[in-house]
Amino acid sequence: MFFATPAYAAEAAEHGAEHSQALFSIFGLQVSSVVTTMWGLMVLIILFSYLATKRMNKVPESRLQNFLEFVLESILELLTPIMGDEKLAKRYFPLLASFFILILASNYAGLLPGAGHLPGLQAPTSTLSVTAGFAVVVFFATHYYGLKTKGIKYFKHFVQPFPFLLPLNIIEEFVRPLSLSLRLYGNVFGEEMVVASLFALIPLFLPIPMMLLGILFGLVQAFVFTMLATLYISMATAEQH
Amino acid sequence: MSGIIAIAAALAVAIASIGPGIGQGLAAGKAMESIARQPEAAGEIRTALILSLAFMEALTIYGLLIAFLLYGKI
Amino acid sequence: MNISIHDMIWAIINFLVLVVILNKFLYKPLLGMLDARKQQIQNRLDEADAERSEAAKMKDEYSRQMQNAKEEAREIIGKAARLAEESKSGIIQDAKDEAAQIMKKAREEIGLEKEKAKAELRNEVASLAVMAAGKVLERSLQVQDHEKMIREFVQKAGDVS
Numbered sequence: 001m002f003f004a005t006p007a008y009a010a011e012a013a014e015h016g017a018e019h020s021q022a023l024f025s026i027f028g029l030q031v032s033s034v035v036t037t038m039w040g041l042m043v044l045i046i047l048f049s050y051l052a053t054k055r056m057n058k059v060p061e062s063r064l065q066n067f068l069e070f071v072l073e074s075i076l077e078l079l080t081p082i083m084g085d086e087k088l089a090k091r092y093f094p095l096l097a098s099f100f101i102l103i104l105a106s107n108y109a110g111l112l113p114g115a116g117h118l119p120g121l122q123a124p125t126s127t128l129s130v131t132a133g134f135a136v137v138v139f140f141a142t143h144y145y146g147l148k149t150k151g152i153k154y155f156k157h158f159v160q161p162f163p164f165l166l167p168l169n170i171i172e173e174f175v176r177p178l179s180l181s182l183r184l185y186g187n188v189f190g191e192e193m194v195v196a197s198l199f200a201l202i203p204l205f206l207p208i209p210m211m212l213l214g215i216l217f218g219l220v221q222a223f224v225f226t227m228l229a230t231l232y233i234s235m236a237t238a239e240q241h
Numbered sequence: 242m243s244g245i246i247a248i249a250a251a252l253a254v255a256i257a258s259i260g261p262g263i264g265q266g267l268a269a270g271k272a273m274e275s276i277a278r279q280p281e282a283a284g285e286i287r288t289a290l291i292l293s294l295a296f297m298e299a300l301t302i303y304g305l306l307i308a309f310l311l312y313g314k315i
Numbered sequence: 316m317n318i319s320i321h322d323m324i325w326a327i328i329n330f331l332v333l334v335v336i337l338n339k340f341l342y343k344p345l346l347g348m349l350d351a352r353k354q355q356i357q358n359r360l361d362e363a364d365a366e367r368s369e370a371a372k373m374k375d376e377y378s379r380q381m382q383n384a385k386e387e388a389r390e391i392i393g394k395a396a397r398l399a400e401e402s403k404s405g406i407i408q409d410a411k412d413e414a415a416q417i418m419k420k421a422r423e424e425i426g427l428e429k430e431k432a433k434a435e436l437r438n439e440v441a442s443l444a445v446m447a448a449g450k451v452l453e454r455s456l457q458v459q460d461h462e463k464m465i466r467e468f469v470q471k472a473g474d475v476s
Contacts, residue, residue: 030321038329045333049341056344058352065345072345081285090346094338102333124326129319133326179299186302189309224295227288 107218135177146236250311257304261297
């Protein structure tokens with residue numbers, strides 16, 4: 001964006017940094033284009049999983065089932081070493097796998113043509129509001145699972161290793177969702193801004209390498225978010241600390 | 242005034258990328274050494290590498306966000 | 316960098332709804348199926364292993380029985396051969412003994428016959444000689460005087476022959 005025309009860059013910055021315009025509202029909650037994009041992605045994901053599991057077979061016959069099996073098994077393989085145990089990994093699997101799938105889909109939605117310009121189509125993870133929402137879910141899930149598994153003893157980890165570190169520990173707890181949301185938002189939004197700037201400079205072939213990088217970064221960021229959420233939950237629920 | 246803000250935005254992202262750049266280089270180098278020494282542990286090393294790279298990357302992202310904030314004020 | 320509280324709440328709601336629906340439509344059936352498949356494959360593998368070890372055991376058993384049978388057969392053949400050898404040499408020995416005995420008996424008989432023939436011949440020769448001598452000498456010689464002398468002569472001649 002540093003070499004784009006200021007007018008365009010300002011517009012792009014406004015698009016991402018400011019929350020997008022409300023299209024309509026349900027129960028007093030305004031629905032913006034990121035929300036509609038999320039709905040679209042959710043419908044696609046649920047449709048695919050429904051089609052894949054409708055006629056499920058122990059001998060995988062459909063490519064869709066094969067693909068989803070591959071995705072889920074890969075996610076499970078990633079979670080298992082951090083959780084330390086496949087049973088534990090399976091307990092928190094729905095939450096963490098949903099993070100991965102939804103964030104990945106959201107990141108790739110930003111690569112669609114017209115994303116961020118057409119009304120109702122904008123990468124959800126390119127706004128801080130959505131990533132902050134995800135981070136809030138991680139924050140509450142971490143403490144919920146910690147309390148659920150350890151009971152009142154869970155609060156002991158705030159005064160460990162030394163009681164005078166209590167403020168630092170509390171700050172750390174709040175910095176985690178902040179860094180989680182800012183990292184995801186910054187990466188996706190920054191990548192989109194660079195693509196937009198390159199597009200403004202030479203619209204033909206120049207943005208393609210950056211978009212290819214965007215495919216890689218989208219995957220890595222979804223991976224990192226899921227990994228960190230897993231790490232936090234695993235640390236909160238671990239028996240020995 | 243806007244010129245100074247523009248320079249500040251540029252400096253924010255530029256300086257914020259120096260440290261993580263060095264750190265990520267060191268981490269990736271060490272990870273590659275480890276993979277070369279123990280190819281059977283490549284999967285675990287890669288996971289740990291990506292996690293640590295993400296932590297370092299966050300620092301640059303903070304600088305980038307500051308740059309965006311400043312940019313909006315031009 | 317404002318945060319829209321509406322977007323944030325929508326994000327949380329959407330995410331939780333997605334978790335619930337995917338849990339129902341994707342994770343539970345698919346992971347359950349994966350587990351079932353893993354279990355089934357494991358069972359099949361276990362069964363195959365058990366069957367293979369069973370088969371190996373049976374094969375061992377059979378080969379051991381085979382070995383035993385072979386050894387037994389060899390033993391039986393060996394015993395029979397030894398027995399045959401023994402009986403063969405016994406028969407040959409018997410035959411040899413019998414032959415020797417027959418031979419000996421024959422020889423004895425021959426000797427006896429010879430002796431008898433000799434004695435007969437001697438008597439015959441003696442009487443013939445006396446007769447011949449009597450005929451030749453007739454008067455000049457008294458039978459009683461010279462019979463003793465002639466008998467002695469014939470005796471000597473019989474000894475020489």
